[in-house]
Amino acid sequence: MIAVHVKDAIRSTMNLSDMVFRGYLGDLEDADLMRRPGKGCNHLAWQIGHLVVAEIMMLGGMFPEFKTELPEGFEEAHHKDKVDCDDASKFNTLAEYLELMTKVRANTLAALEAMDESKLDDPAPEQMRAFCPTVGDMMILIGTHPMMHAGQVVPVRRECGKPVMF
Template identity: 45%
Template sequence: MTAKELIRKAFGTSEMILGRYMEGLTDPDLMVRAVPGMNHLAWQIGHLISAERGMVEMIRPGSAPSLPAGFDDTHSRKNTGDDDASKFLSLEAYKTLWKAQRQATLALLDALPDAELDREEPGKFPPFAPSVGLLMHTAGTHPIMHAGQFVAVRRLRGLPIAF
């Protein structure tokens, strides 16, 4: 298995997990905070889209689709406490944006020469993912870091176990 195949599998795994956790959710579910201090799912999903876009843009500027005006700000860390549902999108709108971003991300992965996976840009790439390959892998696994918050909302709402 090549490095690019392994990275693609990471994207596939996280997409499968989050896809299952989103099954049965409604728009009102996206604004639920299952426990005090937990971010609601609307913020979580928007954060994941924004973060993936940011990682892709670090690697090859201009290769990610644009987001609605104010999207990054709404889903930034400074707005984790915002409970105004009118500032967030519907589940379907988030899924549409996520799909478009994911297609662009995988297109970039396919277009990268294997040797570019080792390229590092200190000061531009974050310390936890200092190379193109690690940044792409992080983009693929990042949704898994948020999966537990989806589980908590699903349990609170009485939805069936996803796995």
């Protein structure tokens, strides 16, 4: 019988989520990132940036030593008050987003690797406790957050004539 450790399950969840989300993005063009999956939805560039900023914020609240520094103006461009901005020059290229996602996730995985599993039971940062009571809950949220947005990429892919991925 194989014993699965909690950190291994969280890491596996993060890897699966990344694989799906990156799979959906992989063959899109930079211009496609400015498409919105439906009326009232945020365009893909904003969503990707939101994922990057949110992961940094969540991880930094628990492990500030693993915080990724963002390019100047990145966080502001992806703030919730900018969801209506359709100026592509205010956003990044797909390659830049993927590079940032890689750096941020590497820091998250490094934090996961460095922590003792008993830390997963510690209380989450105060502002997140109502939603995620423990550090373990927060790490699972970080791992699954891209999957929460993955479904919004699918309508854009279909509109662009891209193949079904999964």
